[in-house]
Amino acid sequence: MPVYANWKNAALLKSGWFVGSTPSTGTKDVFRFSVYKSANLKYDSHMRKFLIAAFVLGLGLLTAIPAYAWFRAHAQVYVRPHRISAAVQNNQHHPMRCRGRVFGRLRSGHVIWSNIGGTVYPGRHMYAYVYTNDPYNSFVSGWANVQCRTY
Numbered sequence: 001m002p003v004y005a006n007w008k009n010a011a012l013l014k015s016g017w018f019v020g021s022t023p024s025t026g027t028k029d030v031f032r033f034s035v036y037k038s039a040n041l042k043y044d045s046h047m048r049k050f051l052i053a054a055f056v057l058g059l060g061l062l063t064a065i066p067a068y069a070w071f072r073a074h075a076q077v078y079v080r081p082h083r084i085s086a087a088v089q090n091n092q093h094h095p096m097r098c099r100g101r102v103f104g105r106l107r108s109g110h111v112i113w114s115n116i117g118g119t120v121y122p123g124r125h126m127y128a129y130v131y132t133n134d135p136y137n138s139f140v141s142g143w144a145n146v147q148c149r150t151y
Helices: 007-013 040-067
Strands: 015-021 028-034 071-073 076-080 083-089 096-106 111-120 125-131 139-150
Touching: 071 096, 076 139, 083 096, 083 111, 083 139, 096 125, 111 125, 111 139, 125 139
Parallel strands: none
Antiparallel strands: 015 028, 071 139, 076 083, 083 125, 096 111, 096 139
């Protein structure tokens, strides 16, 4: 049976006595009330904290993994008869750590290479060279494989 009372005052008191009336009898009665906390409030607050932490962690992992993954960098390769040079440029706003190799094919068919590695700061270049000192066995082609990641 519903009880009609001044709930505005009851909410302010939090617990205590109030006067209300029942719709069937219309008589005024004195009721004892108290506001009980739900047993699930503690569970709800822990669950809410867990969901927020899981969301933040998931969002952090989704944005962090691609940022620090190794990617293939475009290296500009210049072929000259006795030298192959490769340049890697950093167009990003963060420093990059790069590693790779620069290859050169000689006229005789042999392939020689040089390792490249280091940090490239924003707006800077990193260079690697492959040399030959045989005047009759010069380079005919060259290429580079370079992987970089930001940090």
